[in-house]
Amino acid sequence: MSGLAHFIERQGIPTVVVSLIREHTVRMRPPRALHVPFQFGRPFGVPGAPDFQRRVLTAALRLLERCDGPLLEDFPEPAPEALEGASDDQQGWACPVNFSGPTFDPSSPEAYRQRLVQEILLLRPWCEESVRRQKGRRLDGLTSLSPEQIADHLVSYLHDQRIPSFVTGEPMARAIKLCADDLKHFYYQAALARPGRATGIAVDNWFFGDTAAGKLHIDLRKQLKTMDDPALRRVGEMNLVPHPMRHHVTE
Numbered sequence: 001m002s003g004l005a006h007f008i009e010r011q012g013i014p015t016v017v018v019s020l021i022r023e024h025t026v027r028m029r030p031p032r033a034l035h036v037p038f039q040f041g042r043p044f045g046v047p048g049a050p051d052f053q054r055r056v057l058t059a060a061l062r063l064l065e066r067c068d069g070p071l072l073e074d075f076p077e078p079a080p081e082a083l084e085g086a087s088d089d090q091q092g093w094a095c096p097v098n099f100s101g102p103t104f105d106p107s108s109p110e111a112y113r114q115r116l117v118q119e120i121l122l123l124r125p126w127c128e129e130s131v132r133r134q135k136g137r138r139l140d141g142l143t144s145l146s147p148e149q150i151a152d153h154l155v156s157y158l159h160d161q162r163i164p165s166f167v168t169g170e171p172m173a174r175a176i177k178l179c180a181d182d183l184k185h186f187y188y189q190a191a192l193a194r195p196g197r198a199t200g201i202a203v204d205n206w207f208f209g210d211t212a213a214g215k216l217h218i219d220l221r222k223q224l225k226t227m228d229d230p231a232l233r234r235v236g237e238m239n240l241v242p243h244p245m246r247h248h249v250t251e
Contacts, residue, residue, distance in 0.1 A: 002028030016063045018043045018056070019072070023238060031069040034060045038079045039200045039242065045079035052080060079201075104212070106219065109159045115212040116151035123190035130193035139185035142178045143167055147186045150179045151213070158219055161227070173231035176224070177239050180217055187213055204242060217241060 002025055005015040009031050017033040019025040020043060025033045036056060038045055044053040059075055104111040124147075131138055143150070145166075153166040157176065167175035184207065191203050208214035217240045224236025 002030035002033070005030040005032075014064050016060050018060055021238070022072075022074075025072055029070040031071075032063040032066065033070075033072045034063060034075055035072060036075045036079075039204075042079065042200075049080055052077070106215065109155050112155045112158075112212065112216070113152055116155070116216065117148055119212055120147045120151065120186070123187060126193040127186055127190035130189045133193070139189045140182045142182045142185075145179065145182065147183055150183045151216070154179055154183070154216055154220060158216070158223060161223070171231065173229065173235045176220065176232070177235050180220065180240055183213055184217065187211060208241065 001017050002019075005017050006028075008015050015031055017025065017030045019033045019035040020038065022035045025035060034056075036043060036045075044056045046052075055077070056075060059073075063071065063073065104115045106112055140147075145153070154176070156163055157166075157172075165172045165175045167178055170178065187207055188203055191206060206214075208218065221236045221240040224232045224240070227233050227236070
């Protein structure tokens with residue numbers, strides 16, 4: 001959209017971009033942009049909150065008054081996590097599986113793998129139930145690897161960056177991105193099997209705060225950001241942890 005904004009501006013039409021990924025907008029330098037710290041697919045925040053959405057829209061439109069671009073401003077408010085008047089089912093979502101238990105040693109590859117496999121086994125029935133309810137539609141499937149295989153590969157890479165790519169025909173950066181997305185989607189599909197409505201923020205908080213798979217994403221991000229390969233650094237900076245979560249994760 002930032003590139004399209006440059007083209008439209010050259011035709012004499014002022015534009016403003018609502019940006020969900022600040023890093024992309026910084027690089028593309030559109031004439032005017034408002035960065036919002038919301039989930040992907042929700043540039044104006046949660047549905048059913050017209051007053052909040054109006055404030056976002058107003059902040060974006062006010063940038064059209066300025067001609068000193070390229071400019072990038074940050075929307076100062078987080079999106080509300082729950083709607084006023086929401087039912088108990090909407091506000092009280094919790095994952096159907098409790099992962100509480102003894103902590104594991106993340107410096108031990110075997111302990112890391114064992115905890116991940118335990119989580120995957122507990123979640124698999126819920127994932128299958130979710131797929132059944134969705135009439136066969138799945139969130140995962142970017143690779144042909146099972147969640148257990150993905151967990152093994154990603155833990156292996158975390159502890160030894162010299163291993164070869166584990167997705168045939170793909171460079172390591174893309175292999176990591178595809179596998180990390182597939183593993184996260186498996187968890188999210190399982191979590192969504194619980195009756196009631198889960199907000200995206202609630203599921204994100206659960207995944208990155210309560211699961212070993214979420215910790216693996218955070219640990220991989222930390223590792224990749226130190227790599228010399230710019231493609232690997234880009235995956236670490238952009239793909240493993242959603243932007244709204246980056247200020248809350250511990251690295």
